[in-house]
Amino acid sequence: MKDRVRKVFERLDAPVDALLVANSVEPHLDLSFFYLFDVPSGLFEGSVAVAHADGELDVITSPLEAQSAEEAAKHDPHVHVHTAERDATEAAIAQRLDGAGTIGLNFAELTHAWATRLASARPQSRWVDVSAALRKARSTKDAAEIERLRRAAEIGSNVGREIPSLLRPGITELELAAEIEYRMNRHGANGRSFSTIVAFGPHGAEPHFQPGDARLAPGASIVCDYGAIHRRYVSDITRSFRFGPRDDEMRAVHETVERAQQAAFAKIRPGTPAREVHLAAAAVIDASPYKGRLIHGVGHSIGLAVHDGWGYGPKADDALEEGMVFTVEPGIYLPGKGGVRIEDDIVVTHDGYELLTTAPRGYLEVAA
Ligand code: GLY
Numbered sequence: 488m489k490d491r492v493r494k495v496f497e498r499l500d501a502p503v504d505a506l507l508v509a510n511s512v513e514p515h516l517d518l519s520f521f522y523l524f525d526v527p528s529g530l531f532e533g534s535v536a537v538a539h540a541d542g543e544l545d546v547i548t549s550p551l552e553a554q555s556a557e558e559a560a561k562h563d564p565h566v567h568v569h570t571a572e573r574d575a576t577e578a579a580i581a582q583r584l585d586g587a588g589t590i591g592l593n594f595a596e597l598t599h600a601w602a603t604r605l606a607s608a609r610p611q612s613r614w615v616d617v618s619a620a621l622r623k624a625r626s627t628k629d630a631a632e633i634e635r636l637r638r639a640a641e642i643g644s645n646v647g648r649e650i651p652s653l654l655r656p657g658i659t660e661l662e663l664a665a666e667i668e669y670r671m672n673r674h675g676a677n678g679r680s681f682s683t684i685v686a687f688g689p690h691g692a693e694p695h696f697q698p699g700d701a702r703l704a705p706g707a708s709i710v711c712d713y714g715a716i717h718r719r720y721v722s723d724i725t726r727s728f729r730f731g732p733r734d735d736e737m738r739a740v741h742e743t744v745e746r747a748q749q750a751a752f753a754k755i756r757p758g759t760p761a762r763e764v765h766l767a768a769a770a771v772i773d774a775s776p777y778k779g780r781l782i783h784g785v786g787h788s789i790g791l792a793v794h795d796g797w798g799y800g801p802k803a804d805d806a807l808e809e810g811m812v813f814t815v816e817p818g819i820y821l822p823g824k825g826g827v828r829i830e831d832d833i834v835v836t837h838d839g840y841e842l843l844t845t846a847p848r849g850y851l852e853v854a855a
């Protein structure tokens with residue numbers, strides 16, 4: 488992981504003697520820990536990674552996950568694993584930090600409990616925020632990360648192709664969500680990257696709707712938004728369907744969202760300010776009868792997290808770079824009626840983008 492440690496250090500605004508990433512307990516894990524320490528299994532609650540400017544990484548872990556940690560370290564001569572009981576963690580940190588005076592922390596994820604522990608263990612240290620450097624390093628993916636994201640997207644696409652065959656009258660949103668999650672695991676996922684969204688009819692007007700007991704009835708629109716985890720890296724995909732008889736309005740809505748997505752795709756290349764991707768999709772929707780019904784940013788970075796640090800919004804000035812991986816997910820939301828969102832995952836290439844998700848996204852009316 489020397490390259491990743493160095494990548495973070497190169498992006499610091501001001502030098503630090505060492506950088507410390509401390510995991511708390513679920514759900515307060517700091518995914519930057521797993522960026523620096525590429526270990527395929529385990530939660531590593533309470534574990535700490537200490538990164539040094541020369542690229543070396545010390546990992547202080549509990550006996551609980553020592554086996555996975557040592558196995559991962561075998562593949563990387565720059566990673567050094569130290570096993571310590573919880574009450575010996577501070578002493579182990581002190582050893583790894585040696586004489587370091589200025590220490591970088593991920594203020595964006597560090598819990599207050601950890602900040603207090605560190606401050607009382609090392610009153611002589613100066614703690615500075617390095618969350619921006621971590622975010623920037625994580626935002627352009629290396630080849631190993633892209634490979635995992637590609638596989639996570641493939642799992643999502645495989646399930647997307649199966650969803651139409653799962654639609655039947657009377658199935659509930661929760662049952663359909665369970666099928667989607669089961670199938671992701673059958674296709675090789677380690678889990679879901681967020682709580683699966685299945686929204687029937689008017690529920691689809693809310694982008695982050697949580698599925699419930701609503702039953703599928705002819706005439707409903709359907710939004711399914713889900714994602715797989717593969718070796719800690721995620722996908723995020725949405726497909727929208729129509730169940731039962733033709734509905735010209737929902738067809739027009741779907742076609743508008745498709746055009747918005749194509750307009751967004753057309754902007755993606757290195758150097759483009761992220762906001763232009765959003766604005767291109769919004770312009771298509773705002774020129775339609777559904778003006779103003781795109782109610783969120785048109786995409787976000789994905790990686791170890793499903794919302795991996797930043798995204799396209801109307802004010803996102805940062806430029807796209809090769810190796811960034813994003814969703815592109817325009818939607819139209821019609822309160823009381825339903826919604827359509829189409830979401831795909833892309834990687835920015837040297838001259839454009841490559842789609843990672845491949846499930847058909849055209850309008851599909853499934854016979855009831
Ligand atoms: N799955 C939540 C989102 O698309 O951002």
Ligand code: MN
Binds near residue numbers: 723787814816830
């Ligand atoms: Mn998304």
Ligand code: MN
Binds near residue numbers: 723724
């Ligand atoms: Mn999504």
